[in-house]
Structure formats: structure tokens, C-alpha cells
Amino acid sequence: MEFRSRTPALLALALAYFAVVAAAPMVVGISAPIAGELDVGEPAVGMLVTLFTLVFGLGSPIVAMLVGVVNRRSVLLIGLGLMVLGGVGSAVAPNFAFLAAARVVTGLGAAAFIPREEDPRFPDVELPAPARLEGSL
Numbered sequence: 001m002e003f004r005s006r007t008p009a010l011l012a013l014a015l016a017y018f019a020v021v022a023a024a025p026m027v028v029g030i031s032a033p034i035a036g037e038l039d040v041g042e043p044a045v046g047m048l049v050t051l052f053t054l055v056f057g058l059g060s061p062i063v064a065m066l067v068g069v070v071n072r073r074s075v076l077l078i079g080l081g082l083m084v085l086g087g088v089g090s091a092v093a094p095n096f097a098f099l100a101a102a103r104v105v106t107g108l109g110a111a112a113f114i115p116r117e118e119d120p121r122f123p124d125v126e127l128p129a130p131a132r133l134e135g136s137l
Contacts, residue, residue, distance in 0.1 A: 048099065
């Protein structure tokens, strides 16, 4: 496979990583409007960051074990799909409980995406050396 054909995949991975990293603190900058709209305190809105992070952190190894040797591309797409679903749910949340549930879905999507992309046991796609994330964490 030549370099040019890998470029779209690498760009998609970079965009997905940006989405994962941006999803965690997303509510911090707009906590006051969220708190006002959903009639909760700003500290409760801040807990949404913790909720996402806990689901992501605790869910990553669990999801990695559950999906086993499922095709990496399928798991990545499902993870990104869950993140999109959670993002849309967050945007249309009518109440705080719904918003919290949407953040859990987003965290599960991130948990499915990150471990599968970085797991060297599943070499579905061989990435060039600079694209590997070995030792980045």
C-alpha cells in the first residue's frame, strides 16, 4: 500500500482523536448556559466532565476485552458512532439526566475507539512508524 492511500485514513484518525480529546472538557466553557437551561448548579454541570472521564477510563479496558478480536475498523466505526450519538443527545438533552446519559454514551464511544486503535495485538492495518502511538501515554 502506498503512502498516498493511507493519508485519508490517517487524517480520519487524527480527526477522531481530536473529537475524543475535545469531548471530555466540552461542557466546561458553556457550564453557565447549561446550568441555566437545565436548572442545575454549575458544579453539577462540571461533574459531566468527571462522568465522561470515569466511563472512558474504566470502560476502555473492559470494552477492549469484550470486543476481543473483532475487526478493528468495525469497532472504531462503532465507537465513533456512539460518540456522535452521545454528542447529538447532549445537544438536544431536555433535562440533566438525559444529558448525563448522553455523556455516558459519548464516554463509551471513546472507550471503544482509543484502545482498539492503539492495540498492537490487532494488526488489521499496518500504519507507518510516525502514525503509531507507541509510548504516547
